[in-house]
Structure formats: C-alpha cells, structure tokens
Amino acid sequence: MLPENITAVVSRNERWRGEAASEPYEAGWAREAIFFVRALKQPVGPTATAWVEISPDGMHWLREGTEIAMPAERDGVAMARLSHFGNWLRIAARFDSGAECSVLVTLHLKA
Amino acid sequence: MKNQAPNQAGDLTEAMRLALLRADPALSRFDPLPRILSFDNFARGHCGWSQLVGNYEDDLDTMLPGYAQHTSAMLSTLAHWDAGSHGGMDSSYALKLATRPLPGARNVVIKRHTFRKRGPIRFEMYFTFKPEANALKLSETDVRSVGLLFDLQGGDQDGNSNNDRVMPHLRFLNALDGQHLQKWQYKRETERIIPIGTDNKTISHYHLSPEGWIDLPDGSQRLCYNEIPTKVNWTYLCFDFDLATMTALGLRCNDRSFDLSGFDSIRIPAMKNLWCMLNFGLFAETDVAKRAFLYVDSICISGDF
Numbered sequence: 087m088l089p090e091n092i093t094a095v096v097s098r099n100e101r102w103r104g105e106a107a108s109e110p111y112e113a114g115w116a117r118e119a120i121f122f123v124r125a126l127k128q129p130v131g132p133t134a135t136a137w138v139e140i141s142p143d144g145m146h147w148l149r150e151g152t153e154i155a156m157p158a159e160r161d162g163v164a165m166a167r168l169s170h171f172g173n174w175l176r177i178a179a180r181f182d183s184g185a186e187c188s189v190l191v192t193l194h195l196k197a
Numbered sequence: 198m199k200n201q202a203p204n205q206a207g208d209l210t211e212a213m214r215l216a217l218l219r220a221d222p223a224l225s226r227f228d229p230l231p232r233i234l235s236f237d238n239f240a241r242g243h244c245g246w247s248q249l250v251g252n253y254e255d256d257l258d259t260m261l262p263g264y265a266q267h268t269s270a271m272l273s274t275l276a277h278w279d280a281g282s283h284g285g286m287d288s289s290y291a292l293k294l295a296t297r298p299l300p301g302a303r304n305v306v307i308k309r310h311t312f313r314k315r316g317p318i319r320f321e322m323y324f325t326f327k328p329e330a331n332a333l334k335l336s337e338t339d340v341r342s343v344g345l346l347f348d349l350q351g352g353d354q355d356g357n358s359n360n361d362r363v364m365p366h367l368r369f370l371n372a373l374d375g376q377h378l379q380k381w382q383y384k385r386e387t388e389r390i391i392p393i394g395t396d397n398k399t400i401s402h403y404h405l406s407p408e409g410w411i412d413l414p415d416g417s418q419r420l421c422y423n424e425i426p427t428k429v430n431w432t433y434l435c436f437d438f439d440l441a442t443m444t445a446l447g448l449r450c451n452d453r454s455f456d457l458s459g460f461d462s463i464r465i466p467a468m469k470n471l472w473c474m475l476n477f478g479l480f481a482e483t484d485v486a487k488r489a490f491l492y493v494d495s496i497c498i499s500g501d502f
Contacts, residue, residue, distance in 0.1 A: 087241075090242045092242070092243060092269075094268075094269035094271065095248060095250075095268065095269050096268055096269060097268075098250075098257065098265070098268075099257040099258065099260070099265060109268050109295065109297060110295070111269075111271055112271045112272065112273045112274075112276070112293065113271070114274060114276070115272055115290070126257065142278065143276070143277070143278035144276075144329070145278065145329065145330075145331050173274075173276055193269075
C-alpha cells in the first residue's frame with residue numbers, strides 16, 4: 087500500500103491581525119509536514135513573523151523552533167518544513183498594530 | 198444449486214452473504230445491503246472524506262460565512278491530556294471533525310459519489326462526540342449537535358417531476374443554550390439560494406443554518422456520554438434512504454429504531470450539473486466557546502442494486 091499523504095486546509099481566507107494562529111491539527115501518523123502560508127490579498131503593514139507550535143494536548147502550545155517571515159506580497163508563499171513534531175501542530179503569527187494578512191494555510195503531511 | 202427453485206437459491210445466496218459478512222471481523226458489526234459502495238476504516242486514511250468547501254467565484258470573499266468557517270478533518274487517536282490515546286474500535290485511528298471555539302460554530306466533512314441505480318441505500322457508522330477537554334467538568338452540554346446529511350439529485354433523464362435535488366438532514370441535538378435536550382431532529386428548509394459571482398454559473402445556499410430543525414416524533418434518546426470529557430464510547434447509527442422515491446426508510450441508533458413516517462428532506466429544484474449526485478455529509482456544532490469534536494471510527498455505505 088502507498089504511504090498516506092494528505093493536504094489539509096487549516097485556515098482559508100482568514101484575515102490575520104494581532105495574535106493569530108491556525109486551528110489545531112492532529113498529525114501524529116505523519117513523519118513529515120510542511121506548512122505553506124499564502125497571502126490571498128496584498129498584506130498591510132510591516133511583514134510579520136510566523137512560527138510553528140507543537141502541543142502535548144492541543145490546548146497548551148509551545149514553539150517548535152521554526153520561524154518564517156510571512157509573505158510580503160499578494161500570492162507570496164512562505165513555508166516551514168518539519169520532521170519531528172509529535173501529534174499536534176499549528177502555526178502562529180504576531181502582527182504589529184494595523185498590520186494584517188489574509189491567509190491560506192495548508193498543511194501537507196506524509197507518512 | 199442445480200434444480201433448486203429460484204427462491205431457495207435466493208435464500209441460500211443471502212445466507213451465504215450473511216455468513217461471510219458475519220465471519221469478517223471488519224464488517225461483522227455492520228448490516229450492509231447487498232452491495233457495499235464504500236467501507237471506511239480510518240486507519241487506512243481519510244477514505245474520501247474531505248472538507249465541505251463553500252461555492253465561490255473570482256474571490257473567496259464570495260463564499261457564504263457558514264461555509265467559510267469549515268476546516269479539514271483529521272486522523273486522530275483521540276489523544277487526551279489525562280489518559281493518553283483512546284483509540285478506535287479496532288485500530289488506533291478515527292476520523293475527527295473539529296469546530297472552531299465559538300458558540301454555534303459548525304464544521305462539515307463530505308464524501309462525494311454518484312449513483313448507478315435509484316434504489317435503497319444504507320449509511321452505517323460508529324461515532325462518538327465530545328467537547329475539547331479544557332475544563333475539569335463533565336461538560337455534557339457543550340456539544341450542540343452532531344449530524345448526518347445526504348445531498349442527492351435524480352438522473353438527467355428522470356424528468357422534471359422526478360429529478361429534484363433532495364437533501365435529507367438529521368442531527369442529534371445534544372444541547373441548546375445549555376439545555377441538555379438529547380433528541381433527533383430533521384430539517385425541511387434551506388436558506389434562500391444566492392447567486393455567487395457574476396457569470397450566472399454558480400449559486401449557493403446554506404442548508405445547515407440553526408433555524409428550521411424539527412423534532413422527530415418520539416425522537417428523544419439518551420446516548421452514552423460517560424463521566425468525564427475524555428471517556429468516550431462508540432455509538433452505532435444506521436440511516437436508510439430510497440433513491441427511487443427519495444424518501445427516508447429508517448433510522449436506528451444503538452438499541453432504538455425511530456419512526457420516519459413524518460420525516461421529509463430539504464427539496465429544491467434540480468441544478469444543471471448535479472445529476473445522479475450521491476453525497477454524504479457529517480457535521481458537528483458547538484453550543485459554547487469551546488471546540489466540539491465528532492469522531493468516526495468506521496463507516497459502511499451500501500446499496501441494493
């Protein structure tokens with residue numbers, strides 16, 4: 087049997103401002119993951135930093151260590167590659183006052 | 198088989214079919230009709246259950262907000278902070294559908310087929326539901342509902358009087374506004390049909406709005422919820438529907454069988470590109486600012502054709 091792989095859309099056309107994060111996603115079966123973050127509209131304000139978070143329970147979150155710059159242009163795509171994350175995954179970002187980005191966050195998992 | 202009367206041969210065929218089903222550890226807990234359309238065990242992946250995405254044209258902002266909230270389902274071992282992975286019925290995995298943590302939030306997962314013959318179909322599954330276990334409380338009224346819908350349309354040659362789009366909806370209303378109601382409901386009306394975009398090709402209608410749910414007669418049922426938010430028990434559900442007459446034939450949940458003589462579906466005029474559609478949807482709704490989780494261990498969809 088071929089190894090499982092799926093593409094999950096975890097945030098679609100969400101307007102991220104201030105403190106933002108994707109919904110928790112369980113991926114314990116997967117050995118590798120990539121988050122892609124695409125700007126669906128022209129981002130506003132300074133480019134924010136996003137980071138990957140892991141969790142023991144889907145409720146308490148801590149930084150996994152990977153950081154990426156959010157896309158600076160419409161249709162720009164940022165990505166984070168992961169290979170050791172346990173079960174729970176999400177991506178979070180913090181925006182300066184007045185800054186925002188409408189995002190499409192997809193999570194690509196492979197057994 | 199030689200020299201047997203047709204009814205005896207038929208009886209033997211059915212007896213052999215049942216014997217084979219009951220000897221199969223994977224299928225033995227189901228009562229499928231003669232043809233199995235799909236058998237979904239989520240240790241084998243998502244099995245075609247995908248996110249219900251709303252219609253749009255040119256810009257995702259045209260998507261109705263009810264659909265915009267949806268996210269992808271996931272494969273879960275029902276991992277809990279206090280007891281670890283709960284697991285499924287005979288594997289580690291179940292399909293998990295999660296809402297956002299907002300009162301009234303909803304999520305829908307869908308499987309899209311078409312049918313070969315208008316006849317009886319049967320949808321069976323083992324499921325459970327729980328709220329996110331972020332409080333040391335029983336939390337039994339946090340999940341508003343979990344439910345099932347079909348999205349069906351007749352064939353392109355079936356004639357205008359027999360090709361409506363028909364959408365049976367059922368939900369187990371667990372709680373509403375904090376009241377523990379525990380009853381089955383159905384729905385006959387969708388919201389108005391809204392054009393999407395400017396090309397006159399796409400429309401949308403939100404069929405899962407909170408309004409319009411009707412109690413199923415004698416539809417109260419107390420399901421096994423267990424004693425803390427992280428103990429789960431799997432529940433059996435079976436819904437029978439006839440594609441020939443587009444009527445519901447039966448609903449069973451664990452030890453209960455419900456009268457569907459008063460049941461009806463959402464019915465709207467046929468759409469120009471949905472012929473022979475046979476879609477199955479599952480949904481979850483939260484009553485509070487906490488994620489609601491619908492877990493599905495396995496699903497068997499069968500038909501008589």
